[in-house]
Amino acid sequence: MSFTSWRDVYLAAGSRGVSTCGDFLAATSLALVLQQRGHAGIAVSGLLIAAALPVAVLAPLAGRLADRADSRTLLVVAGLLQAVVAAVLAFTSRPIAMIGLVALLACGLAVTQPTLAALTPAMVRPEDLPRASGLGQVASSIGALAGPALAGLLIGTAGPRPALLLDAVSYLALVAAALLIRTRRRPHPSASSPVVPWRLRDDRTLTTLFVALFVVIAGVSAINVFEIFFVRDTLGGSATVWGLLVAAWTAGALIGSALVSRVPKRYFTGPVAVALMAALCLPIVIAGSVDNAGWLFPLWIAGGTCNGVLNVMCAVILAERVVPGARGQAYGVMNAVAQTANMLGFMVAGPLVDHFGPRLLVAACGAAGLLAALACLPMVRSAVRLAPPLAPVLGETGRAGASVEG
Template identity: 50%
Template sequence: MSFTTGGSRWSDVGLATGGRGIATCGQFLTATTLTLTLQSSGAGGRAVAGVLLAGTLPLVVLAPLTGRLADRVDSRNLLVGAGLVQSAICLALAYAGHPLLVVGLVALLASGLAVTQPVLSALVPSMVRPADLPKATALNQTAGLLGMLAGPALAGFLVGGFGTRIPLQIGAVSYLALVLAGLLIRTRRGGARRAVPAATGDAPAAVEDWRLRRDPLLLAVVATLAGVMATVGAISVIEVFYVRETLGASASAYGLVTGAWTLGVLCGAWIFARLARRFTDDGALVQGGLLLLAGCCLMVLISVTVPTALLLVPIWLVGGLCNGGDNVFNNIVLARRVPEAARGRAFAALGAAVQGAAMFGYLVGGLLLEVTEPRPLIAGCGVAGLLVLLAFAGPVRRTVRAERARRSEQPSGAGLATSGSAS
């Protein structure tokens, strides 16, 4: 619904994805630098855990507010303002000493991220024609993944060579990429300006009344993804102990294993972006996403059978491939079904559900590691994820059938408007 009415603005897509990639690199550069610094200074596990929690909690708690901001305030103002504030906070982190002050500043930094994430996610679909949405989604995801890969590696090099202050100052500069992108991007949404003319059919009352729970298919996507993340998300905590202690791998091997999943996500985004162009039915994309999530869980389960860490690399590549495809499918379904003026709220709700479920997984994983070994925990995560998908498969299938029946009973024009198919 409500994509650009002319040709796709690839220059705007490039600016948005470039700004996201550089800022994400700065985000992970900052997080890794702080983690290394706190650990080496003897601050203890509580301080490190506090930093990780402070970097995630605002994305969950502030989602209702930041989603509405993304829809109601000019996207340029939000990107420029949030980018400047994040740059200043990151610069303050370079001179902060006390762990409590660091945790507080990290929470403020994450609050800025809670604003910019839905702004950029909602803005990109407004830059392109419906047929180009899969490609634009893959580009946006690629930028974030490259930032995730580069940030920690850069932090390790800079902290080892220059200490803490220099990498945090570089992180502060990286957030200015959002400011530059906000100033140069021509596409606007939110506030008085709209990227899409008002005549596109998104009635103001319908937009204002939009609620996730009123779209059963989209609600099924968010609930299923959150359920799987709540069970499989513990892997993020368990993995380092499984690779380093159970399998006896070196730090370099651990880096190779963790990078394999991210590389798989990157490849999956592009492979499934091409496939997604062939699906005009949202139900088919949702069901395809369930199969891809099942692939992720299956790879997690298979990983407990390996005798050495290097054999995890191809397994994690396949798991990441499925993960990347599911991300693309979910973003396309959301962009198609949600009115343009409500996309900020929708993307914020999706992000909050995933981050909240992941936090639950982190907590459970950390607690269970105190009482059992990593290998059975990973097996349990894989089985639990598959059981969650099995539980959701029936309701999702019934929801898809009900929507298709509803569309077949309506006139062709009304069917398109109701289903949220790209127009």
């Protein structure tokens, strides 16, 4: 594609923001419903696992599907099915049924995430990709901030059903955007041979980058479990302070996503991405030494800002290193890495809380991520030096071609 379709970029970003808001709206609403009805913590844990496990397991398969099928068809069908499931969820009261329906919603998310991610590079010129990816991340961050707040408002005033029905509407917004977006990825009509599967191990730079990403995400995810004990018990912060701190990291990610378009394109490299991972972990390490919850706000905003820049940088690096016809697979693998790391962080964090102090756990998680990033930095540098030129990758169309309808 030789030009940038900002209309399509804004439609895709808007749909991501609305659907992300719906996802967080539903997750927060269901967790509150289970807690209010007196269900055990295992029910809430099962809900979180149901939301993450299908994305982790199905992401590679869904990524291949994103490369083999028409992007518009995938987004419309998945969005409609998710809307139906969300509507049924609004009238469901049994925890087991809720968990099963949430897992079905996550199956749809496993398809739409790599489809949208692979579609964005097809909408823009290479030099506009950082800005386009940043817009998508900004929209997602706004949705992540708005979803929980909206859930609390609706649950408190109208009950859970309107919140879950609004989630169903958010999926219909994704369907509408898919129908309006002119850029489409679809199997190239002249290709008769099967798509060659993309393999992460064939790219040493991305392999090392993903290893570092896995460890850092696992550590940061564990912080989500330790944070409430650290803020409330160790630092004596109020429930309001804890809630604001949760939002502070997302607000930082919003800032980072908005600023990333100002970063020169030459800095979108593997070593810089790993350095950002280290910078992301440093505020968490420092947090282990503070004696007042107020100090966590600038630290969390700084970490979130690095997180926002890193998200966009990884998306751009992936788009540049993978042939267009395999980008769905690549983004699917990256989603699987992120979701698996999230689940690992949650699973490991729970038992640790009962045996170690929150301050030690917060500092240790940050230090583990920092050391992992620093250990991977020389390996990524070495891989970049040994990597072949990217010109053939950027110039190859692949089987899944992109087209724009007038």
